[in-house]
Amino acid sequence: MKLSVTRWLQVSSLLVLSLGISQFSLAAELPLQAQSIQAYGRDATSLNGEWKIIVDPYENGYYNYRYEPFDQQENPSVNAFFTDSKQKTPSDLIEYDFDKADTLQVPGDWNTQKEKLYYYEGSVWYRKKFDAPAAKKTDRQFIYFGAVNYRADVYLNGKKLGVHIGGFTPFHYEVTGKLKPKDNSLIIKVDNKRHADAVPTLNTDWWNYGGITREVKLFNVPRTFIRDYKIALTSLEQKTVTGAVLLDGAKGGEKIQLRLPELNIKQTLTADKNGSASFSFAVPDAQLWSPETPKLYSVQISSGSDKLTDNIGLRTITTQGKQLLLNGKPLFLRGISVHEEYSADGGGRVSHAKEAQTLLGWAKELNANFVRLAHYPHNEDMVRLADQMGLLVWSEIPVYWTINWKNEATYQNAEAQLAAMIERDKNRAAVIIWSLANETPVSDVRNQFLARLAKKARALDNTRLLSAAMEKHYRSDNPNIAVVEDPLADLVDMVSFNQYIGWYDGLPEKADRVTWEISYNKPVFVSEFGGSAKQGLHGDVNQIFTEEFQENLYRKTLGMIDKIDGFVGTSPWILADFRSPRRLLDGIQDDYNRKGIYSNEGVKKKSFFVLQEFYKRKAEQSKNAE
Structure with a gap:
């Protein structure tokens, strides 16, 4: 079952810090969002490197001459850039060709890679060709973007995956069943134009770098996988750690193993019908994280054939x-x-x-x-x-x-x-x-x-x-x-x-x-x-x-x-x-x-x-x- 709504995970029996601080409360919640995904530590196929690009200040590859978006038409024109079309006969009129186009490095901004784009604000189309990584029949696949400034219209093999607004936050799309074994075409229309209603707005005191500015990667996960987790030291006096794990694709009853080997923590959790499971444990001998001693502990979460590892510090700020x-x-x-x-x-x-x-x-x-x-x-x-x-x-x-x-x-x-x-x-x-x-x-x-x-x-x-x-x-x-x-x-x-x-x-x-x-x-x-x-x-x-x-x-x-x-x-x-x-x-x-x-x-x-x-x-x- 795919998650489509926010899951609020209730963590019970938390103690209030005896510091008079309002941000810690009884029955404090550690919510996890169904739209977030932990991608940093996963094995992945990098889609970084050289991408083909077409600079499109009038957005001819997105609108027809009546200024109607091609991607809202049932049969878009071959001159819609996201179709990545090629001539079938010498008489076919196609007015772009990614194969002959210029290139940019991803991640990176276009302003400092191409002198002619130094002041440019507008649309640039990016295309990456790639083969699908090996996957089991039951695997699910995701494409993850670290950030694209500012608006990203994303297309895979001629079909629109979605739109993301905001130049500094990650986003992803599930592409299970949408990949071809060979020669996939991933196309992004990147638009960094400023707008009065945007965040940030028209006037800032920093450079409006355009482009795919952070990494792009493709990764496989099992049908039921560890989508996210949260962990925090929530009681300084009791050295209590609380948190939650969220499985995607769960039906309820799945077992989740949580380990912090250095602290001798090993727990088995059971997911509810929404895939969520909360946990709490004491770590009386834990070394707390601080600038002087930035101690990090390995946390290992596994469920079925999926495993997620991370390094976390334990500390309170009040x-x-x-x-x-x-x-x-x-x-x-x-x-x-x-x-x-x-x-x-x-x-x-x-x-x-x-x-x-x-x-x-x-x-x-x-x-x-x-x-x-x-x-x-x-x-x-x-x-x-x-x-x-x-x-x-x-x-x-x-x-x-x-x-x-x-x-x-x-x-x-x-x-x-x-x-x-x-x-x-x-x-x-x-x-x-x-x-x-x-x-x-x-x-x-x-x-x-x-x-x-x-x-x-x-x-x-x-x-x-x-x-x-x-x-x-x-x-x-x-x-x-x-x-x-x-x-x-x-x-x-x-x-x-x-x-x-x-x-x-x-x-x-x-x-x-x-x-x-x-x-x-x-x-x-x-x-x-x-x-x-x-x-x-x-x-x-x-x-x-x-x-x-x-x-x-x-x-x-x-x-x-x-x-x-x-x-x-x-x-x-x-x-x-x-x-x-x-x-x-x-x-x-x-x-x-x-x-x-x-x-x-x-x-x-x-x-x-x-x-x-x-x-x-x-x-x-x-x-x-x-």
Whole structure:
């Protein structure tokens, strides 16, 4: 029986953490979504590599001359690109040929692979030919996409599999019975055009990289297979681990074996008629995951002929008043914001684990224990490497600046991206914060939109914190008192805000005069600050765009924010310079936002060493406080 609705898996007899934290509750649920699938560790046939491409700015391969979609016609024209048609006689009029077309590498963006596509926003058709892998008659087969930016219309052998909206979340299609032994044609129309009702919307401060930007793979599973699982340490005092497993194709009564060999855990579960089974056990001798000791345990799940393995960390993240607590101990987040861009060798969007590891390695060299992965879900390699390297993670969706708050379709898009982010990374110990939005202007419709998202996030995962990057303003009676006051702060666990005193707001010396008024009894996190500098440009501390200006700004800002009551960390903007079409100053910006503490080539600026030293002191203070 195929799953078609959300399965809410009830986990019984959970204990409340004795930390006064609302996100853990009696009868806490660990829901699994029927649309999610655990694909990372499965044996698979890679469909990465060279793909044929046709650039189609007028979308002639999708619409006829009356602007009617070919894929909505009973007998589509041979000039519909997804039919991948070939001439049968010399007189056949077919105005495209994938076999003679140009190529792009997948995963990858088209902007940095082809100079003529650097600024291109529109449709590009991708085609991959492949033979079906060997499979048993009872096997089921899935095609999995890590991400495609932004809209993907997917066709297999001339038939449409579906449409996916959203540039940073995974999706998949079951293709059982749809594959040919040889010469399958997988075609994707990739469209990265921006839209006012989209998430993100028209205006952003990062590059709109188009293409199949993450991996594509094909894998076989048995008729009844392990679709998903969730596991979490839900009681710190009792060292209680709870979770759930979801079988697809189950009828009820199937046995599921759960093992964590290093902890001597071995349980046999029984699936209900929906394929779900919950579990709970104590691990009194488990070593908890932390940045200092990022311990991961092997978890092995098997049922019938299917087996799924993963590596997981066990930890809790909570708040108590203005304290942030990891495993019950005070935590200071020595962070940095990161875009999913690697330009040190001319590349654009991060497409491989090696590039992700380089970025996280730069963060570790900074003495960071935390990365804010902005402003969208990053690739799965990034969060899994953070698990291994001991870097805490803030993960967010691109509800950014001026979303269309009144449009229900826009909300559904945002919720779908939120759910996909949580579903993919719910077992990653490194991820401690789900972020709902960045720098969104306060209004009633915005508040309602984000309140719905917060409710959805809590329902999907109550073992992590919620936050969002809010903004500040000044008291009307005193321009030197900065205020953070936002209805969203009542819905989240940590009061996070962006501020640019010294850059967009006065000069760095202003930081010496400003004090802060934040009335919430919650931890306070400065999610962004910074200013631009071109690496190698030197001058006086008052000369904008010089390394000395940025260095001075960092010194002044760190001195200011370190005095904020309840200050639990910061993630300055940003790790490395990144491309942005908003940054047009010739000779300085050249299409790059220059706020990085590294250049886009990976060279440290003077501000790096200021932040590195600040984090060194903070790490020593935390160690001495233990």
